[in-house]
Amino acid sequence: xxxxxxxxxxxxxxxxxxxxxxxxxxxxxxxxxxNWVRQAPGKGLEWVSGIIPSDGNTYYADSVKGRFTIxxxxxxxxxxxxxxxxxxxxxxxxxxxKVLIPSRPRAPFDSWGxxxxxxxxx
Amino acid sequence: xxVLTQSPGILSLSPGERATLSCRASQTISIxxxxxxxxxxxxxxxxxxxxxxxxxxxxxxxxxxxGSGTDFSLTISRLEPEDxxxxxxxxxxxxxxxxxxxxxxxxx
Numbered sequence: 495x496x497x498x499x500x501x502x503x504x505x506x507x508x509x510x511x512x513x514x515x516x517x518x519x520x521x522x523x524x525x526x527x528x529n530w531v532r533q534a535p536g537k538g539l540e541w542v543s544g545i546i547p548s549d550g551n552t553y554y555a556d557s558v559k560g561r562f563t564i565x566x567x568x569x570x571x572x573x574x575x576x577x578x579x580x581x582x583x584x585x586x587x588x589x590x591x592k593v594l595i596p597s598r599p600r601a602p603f604d605s606w607g608x609x610x611x612x613x614x615x616x
Numbered sequence: 617x618x619v620l621t622q623s624p625g626i627l628s629l630s631p632g633e634r635a636t637l638s639c640r641a642s643q644t645i646s647i648x649x650x651x652x653x654x655x656x657x658x659x660x661x662x663x664x665x666x667x668x669x670x671x672x673x674x675x676x677x678x679x680x681x682x683g684s685g686t687d688f689s690l691t692i693s694r695l696e697p698e699d700x701x702x703x704x705x706x707x708x709x710x711x712x713x714x715x716x717x718x719x720x721x722x723x724x
Binding site: 531538539540541544553554555556589594600601602603604606607608609 | 649663711718
């Protein structure tokens with residue numbers, strides 16, 4: 495059974511930093527692209543970032559480019575999102591998501607973490 | 617960036633009725649790269665349909681999708697009580713991948 499267990503959400507001041515983690519199990523982690531998706535309170539879904547297992551290429555939404563860094567540790571089966579320069583508009587539940595199809599850089603998200611709340615406020 | 621516009625924002629229907637949800641793209645996309653998710657309150661999104669009409673694991677056949685070009689739709693043939701939720705479309709054929717704003721299907 496695929497499991498994505500997230501941690502790291504917290505209350506942080508504007509301009510601060512936070513690192514989210516997503517521990518994966520139940521599948522061959524280094525075969526699948528992984529992504530972060532966020533959902534502001536009462537709002538819809540927004541894709542944030544993705545990382546490809548084969549070449550380590552990373553992709554970002556314009557709203558987070560230059561501030562957020564996605565990475566993965568294939569030896570530990572963990573996905574990370576390092577968030578710097580946090581803003582109030584980054585307040586959201588952050589989900590990690592696994593793609594459906596192995597070895598594809600982009601594909602539907604078939605498994606999601608439980609979500610972790612990041613609140614940016616002074 | 618491809619903008620996905622979902623309509624209506626809220627769809628009020630009774631159990632047993634047919635629901636048709638719309639997703640309109642700002643640019644042409646292949647239906648193969650258009651997917652639908654369901655999200656219930658307090659739950660994570662769940663993949664419903666991907667590709668032209670492939671249902672994800674465990675999704676009943678009352679859910680179907682269609683469309684081409686810029687206009688796509690999700691149909692729920694007969695609403696069951698557990699189908700009342702928010703539905704999102706997403707395209708992943710063009711970077712950045714984007715989501716629609718969602719359609720809430722509520723009990724009338």
